[in-house]
Amino acid sequence: MTGREKKFCSLFLGSGNSELAAEKAGYTGDCEQKGEELICRPEISAELERLSRLREKSLANMAAAGYQRLAFGSICDAISLLYKSDPSKEDLEGMDLFLVSEIKRPKDGSMEIKFFDRLKALEKLGAGGEHETGAKQLFDAISNSARAVNDKENGN
Template sequence: MAGEQKRFARFFFYLRNLREAALHTGARAEEAEDRGLELLHSAETEAELKKLEEADSDTLSYVKRGLNRIAFGAVNDAVKLVFDADNMTARDIMGMDLFNVSEIKISGKNVLEIKFFDRQKALEKLGELAPQLDGGGESKRLIESIYGRDGDSL
């Protein structure tokens, strides 16, 4: 159980989406929100979230989380909106995770058009920001392993 709570905490920390985090830890779709709430309020999850927050407290970490959600987040709710928009209430739509949606419009003959943020661009931006996001630690260790302790061979 503790392993599930730790995994949930990590997914929730990066995605900031209760349902998605629960799905990533094995919850069934129909029980994801309830299971996510249960996991979120456990002492083990709270402790893990606190550790993660303390280790990753700068502004770039929020940028990283947003880019991670765009690059790896689910689009299920947006697809559901396309197929079932006529049967949804405003409350239903407000409860949806539409983080990856960049634009929604209704065109000509009552056709719903949804555009998503570009996952490839999000991944590229994560790659560009990687040295800043890890404080240069990973990059520095790679350079040290290739060129020697202080990169003298550069």
């Protein structure tokens, strides 16, 4: 597979638009047709599937890490924020407020801090990979369409 074909695969996976991916990968002429031809080729389809799995795994790992932080993270910085009357920008930048979903300062001068739901985060962690992502479903549909077009062109 050429460098341009690899670039096409990466761009197509990001946009879902074969014409745009072919154009940005450096193909000239009828980029719409070239993009369709590329996604119908077995080696391109296999590379798209490989990249899609890697991307999905990476996103799933990032989501799991975020849910772990929500479920098991410390609220100490948020609590210390409650006791600061006028925190500086530097104070805020040094705090881990990942667990905070909302901060309000009502007219009476007090501060309200709402946190993300730890139980929901635990439920999401427990659910794991039970449901396919929308990106995977989209890729599977595109991949199946490409195979069907390829089979039709080959008389199968």
